[in-house]
Amino acid sequence: MSGLLLPGTRLVPITQKGEMSIRLFGIWYPVSIPYFCSMNIIYTYDQLFSFSKNIFLKIGCNEADAITAAGSLVAADLRGVDSHGVARLGGYIRLWEVQRVNAQPAIAITHETPSTAVVDGDRGLGLVVAPYAMQVAIDKAKQVGSGWVSVKNSNHFGIAGHHAMMALQHDMIGIAMTNASALVAPTFSTEKLLGTNPIAVAIPGGTEPAFVADFATTTAANGKLEILQRKKMSTPNGWVQTKEGQPSVNANELKEGGALLPLGGDREHGSHKGYALGAIVDIFSGVLSGANYGPWVPPFPAYVPIPENMPGEGIGHFFGAMRIDAFRTADEFKVHMDKWISRFRSAKTVAGEEKVIVPGDPERAMEVERKSNGIPLLQSVIDDLEALGLKFNLTL
Numbered sequence: 001m002s003g004l005l006l007p008g009t010r011l012v013p014i015t016q017k018g019e020m021s022i023r024l025f026g027i028w029y030p031v032s033i034p035y036f037c038s039m040n041i042i043y044t045y046d047q048l049f050s051f052s053k054n055i056f057l058k059i060g061c062n063e064a065d066a067i068t069a070a071g072s073l074v075a076a077d078l079r080g081v082d083s084h085g086v087a088r089l090g091g092y093i094r095l096w097e098v099q100r101v102n103a104q105p106a107i108a109i110t111h112e113t114p115s116t117a118v119v120d121g122d123r124g125l126g127l128v129v130a131p132y133a134m135q136v137a138i139d140k141a142k143q144v145g146s147g148w149v150s151v152k153n154s155n156h157f158g159i160a161g162h163h164a165m166m167a168l169q170h171d172m173i174g175i176a177m178t179n180a181s182a183l184v185a186p187t188f189s190t191e192k193l194l195g196t197n198p199i200a201v202a203i204p205g206g207t208e209p210a211f212v213a214d215f216a217t218t219t220a221a222n223g224k225l226e227i228l229q230r231k232k233m234s235t236p237n238g239w240v241q242t243k244e245g246q247p248s249v250n251a252n253e254l255k256e257g258g259a260l261l262p263l264g265g266d267r268e269h270g271s272h273k274g275y276a277l278g279a280i281v282d283i284f285s286g287v288l289s290g291a292n293y294g295p296w297v298p299p300f301p302a303y304v305p306i307p308e309n310m311p312g313e314g315i316g317h318f319f320g321a322m323r324i325d326a327f328r329t330a331d332e333f334k335v336h337m338d339k340w341i342s343r344f345r346s347a348k349t350v351a352g353e354e355k356v357i358v359p360g361d362p363e364r365a366m367e368v369e370r371k372s373n374g375i376p377l378l379q380s381v382i383d384d385l386e387a388l389g390l391k392f393n394l395t396l
C-alpha cells in the first residue's frame with residue numbers, strides 16, 4: 001500500500017508556502033511532496049480512534065475505558081507526537097497478552113486527604129488510569145483549591161500533555177508526569193537508572209490559547225532515537241553515551257549497552273539539572289505512591305523481562321490540578337496570561353528565525369491541520385496495525 005492514499009483521504013500542503021512539513025525533534029522541516037507520499041498514507045482521526053477503541057474492546061475493556069484509552073492514544077497522533085500514538089497500540093496489546101496489563105482494572109483511591117490521594121491502577125492501561133487519577137486531582141481542586149494525586153500499579157500512559165490539559169476546561173492549571181523504564185544514566189554514571197520521565201504543565205489563556213509544555217527530561221526522547229535509527233542517521237551531540245560513559249552520536253548506542261543522557265547532555269551543559277528533573281518525576285511518581293522507581297520500573301516492550309526484586313507495584317504517575325481562582329480571579333489571571341503570551345510571541349528573534357513560539361504552539365497547529373486533513377502514518381506502523389487487525393478480525 002506504500003505510496004497510495006486511502007479512498008476518501010487527501011494529501012494537502014501544511015504550510016502556506018505549499019510545502020509539506022514533517023516534525024523532527026520539535027522543529028518543522030519542509031518535505032518534498034513525492035517523498036512524503038512515498039512515506040505515508042493518511043487516515044482520519046475517526047478511523048484511528050475507532051480502530052483503537054475496537055482493539056481495546058476486543059481485549060476486554062468496557063466501552064467507557066475503550067473510549068478513554070483510544071482518546072488518550074490518538075491524541076498523540078493528532079498533536080504530532082507520532083512516537084506515542086497508534087504506533088504503540090501493538091505494544092499495549094502485547095503487554096496485555098503477557099498479562100502485564102489488566103483490561104478490567106478496579107482502579108481505586110487507596111489513601112487520601114482533602115487535597116491528596118494515592119490511586120491504585122490495578123495494572124490497568126495507563127491510558128485509562130491516568131485520566132481517572134487526573135479527574136481525582138481536579139475534583140479535589142474543586143473542593144479545596146488544589147489536588148495532588150500519586151499513582152501506583154499503572155502502565156505506560158502515552159503523552160503527559162493530554163492528561164494535564166484535562167484541567168484547562170475547569171480554569172485550572174494541570175500537571176502530569178510519569179516515570180518510565182530506565183534508559184537514562186544520571187550525570188557521572190554509566191548505569192541506566194532513570195526513564196525519560198516526562199513532565200507536562202498546561203495553563204489556560206484567555207483569548208490566547210493555552211500554554212502547554214510537555215517534554216521528556218532527557219535531551220531527546222527515545223522515540224527520536226528510533227527515528228534516526230530508521231533513517232540510519234547519527235544523533236546530535238549530547239543525546240547518548242557509550243556503555244563506558246563516553247560521548248557518542250551512534251543512534252544504536254542503547255542497543256549496544258549505552259544510555260540516553262539527561263536534559264543538558266553533559267555536566268558542562270547542565271545535565272545535572274536534567275538528572276534532577278527526571279529524579280523529581282521518579283520520586284513523585286514512584287516513591288510517593290508505592291510504584292516502582294529507578295531501575296525497577298517495568299519496561300514497555302513486553303519481550304523485555306521485568307526487573308527482579310521490584311520494590312513497588314507497576315509504573316507510577318503524578319498529577320496536579322490548581323484552581324486559578326484559588327490565587328486570583330480566573331478573568332484577571334487570563335488577562336495577564338494573554339499579556340505574557342503575546343509579549344513572548346513578539347520577542348525579537350535571532351537571525352534566521354521568524355518568530356518566538358510559546359510551548360503548545362506546534363502541537364496545537366498540528367492538531368488543527370490533522371483534524372481537517374488527516375493523520376499520516378508510516379508504512380511500518382500501518383503494517384503493525386494491519387497485523388493487529390488481522391489477529392482480532394478488525395479492519396483498519
Ligand SMILES: NC(=O)c1ccc[n+]([C@@H]2O[C@H](COP(=O)([O-])OP(=O)(O)OC[C@H]3O[C@@H](n4cnc5c(N)ncnc54)[C@H](O)[C@@H]3O)[C@@H](O)[C@H]2O)c1
Nearest residue numbers: 026158159160180196198212213214215216221359360361
Ligand atoms: N509516557 C512516557 O513514558 C513518555 C516518556 C517520554 C516522553 N513522552 C511524551 O513524548 C512527547 C515528546 O516529548 P519530547 O521530549 O520529545 O518533546 P519535545 O522535545 O518535542 O518538546 C515538546 C515541547 O516543547 C515545546 N516546544 C517545541 N519547540 C519549541 C520552541 N521553539 N519554543 C518553545 N517551546 C517549544 C512544545 O510545544 C512541547 O511542549 C511528550 O508528549 C511526552 O509526554 C512520554
